[in-house]
Amino acid sequence: MEFITLITLLCFFLSGTTIAIGQPASIAFSETEGVLKLGGTGQAPTIVIDSKDWAGVTRAGNDLANDFGLVTGTKGKVVSSTSGLSGAVVIIAGTRVPSTLYGSTSPIIDSLVSAGKFDASNIKGKWESFSSALVEKPVEGVDRALILAGSDKRGTIYAIYDVSEQIGVSPWYWWADVPPKKHPALYALPGTKTQGPPSIKYRGLFINDEQPALTNWVKSNYGGVYNSQFHAKVFELLLRLRANYFWPAMWASKFHVDDSKNGPLAEEMGIVMGTSHTEPMARADKEKVKPWDWKSNQNNLKKYMQDGATRSKNWEVVWTLGMRGDGDTGSPTLDAKSLVDVFTAQQSILKSTLGVSSLNAVPQMWCVYKEVGGYYQAGMKVPEDITILWSDDNSGNIQRLPIPSEANRIGNAGVYFHLDYVGSLLK
Template sequence: MKKLFIALLSIFLFSFFMPISAKDVVWYSGRGNVEYRVCNKPSPVVKIALGMFSSDMKAVTGHHAHSVGKAPVEIFQLDMLTNKEMKELDKRKISYTDIITRQDAFTISINQGKIVIVGSNGRGTAYGILELSRLAGVSPWIYWGDVVPEKKQHLALPDNYFTRQYPSVAYRGIFINDEDWSSRVWAQKIEGKHAKKGEMGPRFYKHVFELLLRLRANTIWPAMHEGTTAFFKVKGNREVADSCDIFVGSSHCEPMLRNNVGEWDEKKRGPFNFITNKHNVVNYWAERLHETAGMDALYTLGMRGIHDGSMQGVKTKEEKLRGLQAVIDEQRKMLHKTFGKSMKNIPQVFVPYKEVLEIYEDGLKVPDDVTLMWCDDNYGYLTRLSDDESHSPFRRRTAET
């Protein structure tokens, strides 16, 4: 009897001191639709993320998600909130101060029995929405990899759930390269019969940008090989990039967002030579700067040949250094004149690839507010890593491709 009493007492004490399991906050119970409430006027990228989320919920539950007045999921985009809406966050003690000054940040928390997504900006809010898709079992590769999610009759988070996420790298993305026999062929098919030869248009890039949002990326270097129509020459490409809040940049041989292979017309403009044909080269760059005013863009500085070749008009080591320095100085003058902003607020990148690295190491002056993108040697080995000098406070705004 004494042994039985001790055993029962042990079970009671063990149960008493065990941590109480968190109560689940259910956002889908097996009936009806997943419902959410957007607590402000959303930016275009948030609307796109909500469309993706709705399709994701259709794949998981069999029903699209819908926006309603009262819902178990609430979404706030901080940079679009009114004073009244900010006061609502404060009144409900919803945490946001630790992300409000960060780019592309979000939190997901539980407040008053609701799942609350707070994003610092449009991209951050979109990432938070798509994180909820991921928690429901949706892979970022649902489209590109044909990854079919498992059907579920119950979706919930514990009532103590909290996550805060933000990037450590400012520009995160991909370069669509060597597209000739792969993505360009497929892009032509999905663009339809009205697409012109060589065009990789908005239908293709919308799928790419949606993948970037799922992977929490924000930057694209578009396809640029010979035979591919330049990104900005295809109607709708800029608009879909804007709607998805994607920074458009360009590769090491495409300064100032210009695809020289497809856009430089030597018969009309003369040689692509800054030394002997500066006026036409500068006007060529200026056209694109005016065209891209107001969009998220990452401007590549410097100059190489038309396509993956050395800069024209310079031969000796001294000429190469002097010529490239003159190019960068002129490009920064153009950026400041066109946009009228502090240079540190204009995203710029310098890519010391191949022979350009030698010029950089010979004393090229690249201002601290320009991102340095180190490259490999085409055999998988990085040719340079940042040292203390190249890792200044400005340079901590790095790039990944």
């Protein structure tokens, strides 16, 4: 399945509405033929996640164990080995496909596949996909278990949170105080469920720090700093909603600088980091060098961009390319020709820093926002491997979408849409 659109990005200034995820059911609340009881009052599952799997998978597993407690009153637990499981109710979760970018292989899942007990062929090589099934005698001492296998680390994480939502825990349980739905018993249904890959490759939000809403709330709850404790809650929400992409707040904060744990936390949890339309090369607006002018300060700007690439080179990133003026404004000296020069410099930095000869497989994005659209409309040639992120006009009207001649670009396209907008409108 090819991706219809590469990126979709929502800009949140205030809290959004709750939208449930449509999905086939693999969980039931009453006993029928062939089901496996997973939990109830005084009973909860042991969730097995191999220690070699991605840390974010274990983190999601612990959330699921806690979610059983929210629904039934009895929490589950997470273990890293299949030994000593005799008599336990068992869920085994793990990542099937090894990848240097997306997570480690679970030897436990591999052994089930090798033994012919679990079929993972329907997710092999697919992006963010998962399969789940009830398996007979998966490991010694266990008669039946629910198996959750992901094609990559987020596939496994989504499989885990899929169970959380089905048992009655809303993705918005924390942010919107949606109460968990209580159930006296929870059952896994027989059969195989497969989900993914998504039609949109990168899906996320730009959670801006406008006054007074979010800024004042962060002051009250996190000492005014968008730190790793704050971002852990944001990232969990994204993953529970099966999003994967994030632009951090920019007006009074610096994601990587304000808390050195922010970047590693995003990588651990499986969030692909980006930066807003006015913040190139994984650097914050408040880190910018002065003067912020390509024409007069090109060497210092190149170092600024190089430092951003160096800092984030080992993490999953959609690299924001291009350049605007300082502080979310148009540049008085940039034009279509000089912006192409900016692209050339940025792509050269990425090639040397990432050690690649081609950027076709490196996610890069240029946001056609406000005055930037005029450069493209004037005939500016954008490298084929850069995703063009089309924007709305800040009033909910998409300015433009890809035309047929742009449909086969390597970088494809995306949409940046504001749920709420504070500021001057596009003229």
